[in-house]
Amino acid sequence: STSVRDRVEQLRTTITDHNHHYYVLDDPQVPDAEYDRLFRELQAREAEYPELATTTSPTQRVGSAVETNFAQVIHRIPMLSLDNAFSADELRDFDRRVRERLNRGKTAGESSTKEHSTEDHSTEGEGSKEERTIEYVCEPKLDGLAVSLHYQNGELVRAATRGDGYTGEDITANIRTIASVPLTLRGGDFPQTVEVRGEVYMPRAGFDRLNQRLGGRGEKTFVNPRNAAAGSLRQKKSSVTARRPLEMCAYSVAVSDESALPPTHWKGLQQVSEWGFRINPEMSLANGADQCLEAYEALMAKRDRLPYEIDGIVFKVNRLDLQQQLGFVSRAPRWAIAQKFPAEEELTV
Numbered sequence: 001s002t003s004v005r006d007r008v009e010q011l012r013t014t015i016t017d018h019n020h021h022y023y024v025l026d027d028p029q030v031p032d033a034e035y036d037r038l039f040r041e042l043q044a045r046e047a048e049y050p051e052l053a054t055t056t057s058p059t060q061r062v063g064s065a066v067e068t069n070f071a072q073v074i075h076r077i078p079m080l081s082l083d084n085a086f087s088a089d090e091l092r093d094f095d096r097r098v099r100e101r102l103n104r105g106k107t108a109g110e111s112s113t114k115e116h117s118t119e120d121h122s123t124e125g126e127g128s129k130e131e132r133t134i135e136y137v138c139e140p141k142l143d144g145l146a147v148s149l150h151y152q153n154g155e156l157v158r159a160a161t162r163g164d165g166y167t168g169e170d171i172t173a174n175i176r177t178i179a180s181v182p183l184t185l186r187g188g189d190f191p192q193t194v195e196v197r198g199e200v201y202m203p204r205a206g207f208d209r210l211n212q213r214l215g216g217r218g219e220k221t222f223v224n225p226r227n228a229a230a231g232s233l234r235q236k237k238s239s240v241t242a243r244r245p246l247e248m249c250a251y252s253v254a255v256s257d258e259s260a261l262p263p264t265h266w267k268g269l270q271q272v273s274e275w276g277f278r279i280n281p282e283m284s285l286a287n288g289a290d291q292c293l294e295a296y297e298a299l300m301a302k303r304d305r306l307p308y309e310i311d312g313i314v315f316k317v318n319r320l321d322l323q324q325q326l327g328f329v330s331r332a333p334r335w336a337i338a339q340k341f342p343a344e345e346e347l348t349v
């Protein structure tokens with residue numbers, strides 16, 4: 001009857017919203033008991049009315065004990081790895097190459113479109129082009145596993161590992177069990193096809209608890225959170241993945257209709273956050289290489305206090321039109337670079 005259908009719809013919307021606040025915003029709206037009651041009511045009504053079943057219901061995350069093999073997925077846009085800078089000088093070289101390449105590309109007198117925005121704008125240097133300062137987005141480089149998520153009409157339809165950058169494994173069933181991955185995009189204005197890429201990782205606390213659980217059962221433990229995340233994502237039974245403390249942070253977005261995206265990477269990530277993804281709160285903007293190096297030092301100083309492991313910082317040219325002009329070298333984008341921290345002293349086991 002419509003009243004049951006309406007109630008089920010209302011429960012799905014409410015529970016999805018509570019999930020977003022709890023898992024993505026770390027800001028629960030209701031006590032756990034209230035959430036559990038709603039969740040159990042939805043499960044009961046869906047069991048009573050199987051014709052109402054849909055894969056986008058929040059009850060459909062828990063995964064199944066059925067073993068799945070991982071089909072191959074070809075990445076429409078290769079998931080390239082990042083070039084590395086191992087010193088401040090190498091970062092300065094990167095910034096200089098970016099400026100020189102952009103200047104070469106500019107013909108004399110070409111007017112530069114200014115983006116009059118509040119929080120981010122890349123200043124076109126006055127006078128000769130050499131002084132132009134490039135605005136970068138600075139992001140912590142999470143030590144996890146890169147994944148690509150595809151949404152059609154706002155619904156998660158496929159998730160894949162990076163693999164070798166060109167083909168990955170279909171891990172949709174396992175990705176669906178991660179609470180900070182939205183099964184449906186929030187809000188209403190998103191393009192028909194959206195691809196969000198990000199890093200799946202295991203926070204330190206969850207990693208320690210998992211190893212205690214595995215060790216307590218005499219099972220093999222994981223060496224580090226990155227291996228634990230990789231191993232958990234490649235479980236053949238998604239019901240096992242569902243019990244692993246995995247989280248995801250989005251770091252890039254591609255859409256079918258480019259005009260739907262804002263003109264900078266920073267604003268693109270804000271958009272992705274509105275669609276329901278977690279983005280990393282340590283992200284910042286920097287003008288030029290000196291401010292990037294300040295961000296590098298600041299992030300390295302707080303590295304051990306973060307609740308997850310990072311192995312460096314990623315700098316990306318903020319304006320997408322400049323990223324477009326810079327393109328990629330065979331392996332890695334010309335518009336981005338990661339600067340790695342010195343390896344952490346061996347974990348004291």
Ligand SMILES: Cc1ccc2cc(C(N)=O)cc(O)c2n1
Pocket residue numbers: 080081082139140141142143144146199251252314333336
């Ligand atoms: C383009 C690209 C490739 C790999 C990345 C990896 C991370 C990461 N490990 O957090 C962050 C990024 O912004 C990335 N961006």
